[in-house]
Amino acid sequence: MSAISTKNLTKYYGKHKGVSNINLDVREGEIFGFIGPNGAGKSTTIRMLMQLINPTSGEIKVLNQSLSTEQSVLRKNIGYLPSEINYYKDMTGKQVLEFAARANDIQLKETSTKEYAELLNFDMSKKVKSYSLGNRKKLGILQTLLHKPKLLILDEPTSGLDPLMQHSFFDLLKELNGTGMTIFFSTHVLSEVEKVCDRVAIIRNGEIIRTSKVSEIQESKKRTIEVQFAKSGNMIEKYDLKQIDSSVTFQNGIHHLTVQKEIHNALQHISQNAIQDISIHKPTLEELFMEYYEKEEGGK
Template structure:
């Protein structure tokens, strides 16, 4: 079953187009990254999926249920973590979480609150207004997981967490993944996406420009080539597939997309001190798409 399915999802704010014709799907049990810089349309997509705002055109389903007509049923199965957590300021954390648990048909929710709070080192007796940004995010994480949802939808989930707590948070996500929970998370921190996700979508100005597995994006299509040159040496491989090339001092850096055998043959025709061919990081792939790809993309 598809955990999420979008068909031509479009949202306008007045005349401003926030997202346009988004068509892609997320498989049940998949960890799916949704990446792009601030303003690309990530949060609008998530808010539309959760029926906080209505789409202008198109449709979407979560576990086969329509996001508008069956929103109430969907919310029983979703754990949502917003980028910024806001609750009733004068309530204690335990009061907030118990109140949240009351919306779900889960008798284990209170026990789950205690377990998660201990893992995250969250003081349940503090008032929400007295919490730091990081501790507010911890409250949001507990609220997201307390009812053992089938799908987690997270918007910039690690904002405010210190490095040690980020590690604990990712341990929690891996545990959820092992249970078969679907995880859809938006982030502009590409190292998080590369570490956690099975597939990733890249969104630019509200449009999908790439949708593929992390493995395909980083291994099968691109290579980074670092050539250490002799003093005063210039190298021009004259090869189709070179999409970025920059020489700094004695070092020539190339981002290549294409047939690796042709690349190796071209390199064999040149002399140089050393060469290293590596798989690029997701950051490098992202920057390539953002700098060179036209708007628009298709589901894979």
């Protein structure tokens, strides 16, 4: 069953395209990544899912319900974290959460908020005006989880969190997903998708250009070779490295090559010359994404 389903979802702001023909199928119980650079249409899509703006055309179903019906029931099953959050500055974090709990007809003490706050190293006793961006984001995360939603919709959730807290947050997402919670994770940071997501949709200029399992993107046969020869300087021409990779580059004493399949032949060619250092690795998800994204951009 689908937790989120859209069909030809389109939004125009006057003559300006926000998104066009967005088709999503987020399955119940998965962590789904929604990736693209800033301005690609991620937040516009999410705001339509949350009925904060209306689509120009297209269909949306969330938790197998049309957004035109049973809104109060539907919203009780969704946790939404926007990319930017503002609270009353003179309230404490605990007061904000107590207020939000009452709005959901629950008692704060009956929730897992204290446990999650400890995990995120968040002090609920301080006033909002004293919180850094990261702590305001932690407060938003706690508020999002108050009512134990079936579906989490997260828009750039780690902005402002330091690397240690990001790690704790990802652990929390995996824990929640283990209970059956579906998580829709929008970000422009590719390494985050690689850490937690099952499947991913890539959006560019308001259009989805690929949807696949993260593992399928990672299974590229490409390899990146970084080699420093015994002789210093740029050896691209002298050692005919363009025979291996026509786009080979030289930077900070290192030659960077990308090999599609025949890595054995590439290493044979390179090893004809004295080598000081060499490393071989799979391209990162971010490198693969950027290559794919730029290729699609060039095809337009």
